[in-house]
Amino acid sequence: GDIFDIQQPSAASKRAFNEYFVDIHNVCPQMRLIITAGNHDSASRIQADNAIWKLGDAHLIGTPPPSDATEHQDWEKDFVVALDSGYVIALPYMANERTSTVQALLDYVAKVNVEQKPVVLMGHLAVIDPGIRYAESDTDDKAFRDLDIGNLRTQSVDSLGVGYDYAALGHIHKPQTIGYPQDCFKLDVTYPSGVVRYSGSALHVSCDETFPHTISIVEMQRRGGDVRIRQHEIKQLRHFYVLPKDGAFDSADKALEAIADFAKTEGKGYIRLRIKHDVMLPSDFNQRVYDHLSTYDDEVRYNPKHIWTDAPVAVAESPRPMFDVADLQQMTNPLDFIEKTIDQYPGLDIDTLRDAFKKIEEELSIIKEEETKKSKKK
Structure with missing residues (x-):
């Protein structure tokens, strides 16, 4: 999901997307590609290209099942990809919780899966484990409340239904297996069937994502069998940095000096500043930063959203x-x-x-x- 970051991507973005997956197909033509739309994508635009992509053994699924899908014959075939090694139920972003629709697809696969091959469920949503508390206090009434994550309303992991071995979810950028927060960055873990996981984004997409970014290789042998997940870290070509590394700047001049030193010594990366709350930056501060970095051919990028520290503690609001x-x-x-x-x-x-x-x-x-x-x- 979230193939693009806007519903009407530029021609350059679409060209990059097309060329990238054509290259993948040429390198490994026997591999099936299954791509679903996220909440940032235009469902209809993604779906419109599906017929062409199928010629290259790739599936683009943008439009979710209609609300009355279960009343139509053979509707399941539009969302189930049968492979020699298993079945993939590919669902794009759906605005509302659709447990009955998801379960109908799982039931359909259960009927045709006579050889008990592994079953993968794809989705683009934010789920929480009802067994995990999301508040500090055990007596907090909001401990099990729904959360808003990136403009998507969370739903219980139980809403995904029953009958999959591995649920591959998109939307959240940090790699994590629901119910196993301690395993976020373990390189090799095996779970029983019924795993729900976010593989996360392969690249940093904001300054707050200082955690390692990985790809996940998931291995399954049969329906109901164990699920092995191996993570491989992606070495970022450009890293995010917070200046200074320790403490905070107490003047605009020191911040500008540090930026100049970073650009000279590191030469590339994304930078963000940590500044003391009482520092008054000149009105042209950001422009001075941009002017200095303009000589580095966009190799050093500046995020003007500062981290302010040492703010006075308010006694009362x-x-x-x-x-x-x-x-x-x-x-x-x-x-x-x-x-x-x-x-x-x-x-x-x-x-x-x-x-x-x-x-x-x-x-x-x-x-x-x-x-x-x-x-x-x-």
Whole structure:
């Protein structure tokens, strides 16, 4: 799932995707490729290419089963891929919990799987194990609450039904086996049948993903047999770094010096800054960073979302300002509202905002003058 990060990917992204999987097919033509859409993809666009991809022994499944799928004949064949070595139930992202639909597919496979081959279930969703508490206190009423993970509502692992040996899930980037949090980064583990696992993303996709990224090789011999999972770490060409390695910057100049030193010594990577809460960065700080790094041909990338440290501990949460509708209607300048609520946004540079608004007002004034001149000429 999540073949692309947007529903209308660029031509360059689609070309890269096509060429990559064509290369894989050429290297290993006997391998079946099964690709499903995620919540970031356009289901219909992915599905539209399926007929062409089948010519290369690849399956692109974008559109999920309709809500009344079980009332139609042979609908299961659109989502079940029969292999010499087993069966794959390939389900793309589905907006709602569809336990009955999933179980119907598992039951269908159980009927045709007379040789008791392994069964794999694919899905793009966020599941939790009802046997694991998600709160610190055993008395917390929210200990078993549903969680929102990346805009997807979590559902119980039980909603996946019964009848698979391995459930291969997408959406969560960290490799993990549901029910076995201690095994996240073990290189070789064997489980009994019924494993639910996120293999995770092969590459870092954000600065917060400092954990190792891997691919998983899953081995199964028969339906109901053991499931062996081997992980191979992917060595990243570009790493994420937080500067400084220890502590936090106490001035903008020190941060700029560290960035220059990193670019000179490391030469490539993604960087993010850790800065003390009371440091006031100049309004052009980010631009100065970009200007300096521009000489490195995009080998060093800068994330302007800083990590602020040493913030004063609030004794009690200050009450948020309340406004009447009439008060808001009188605030014709957005800065008026921001200045009245500035205490709610620690680290916000009001001077930077003022400069930005001033430039916008000047540009709007110029545009208005040009439009007035054009209208007079007419």
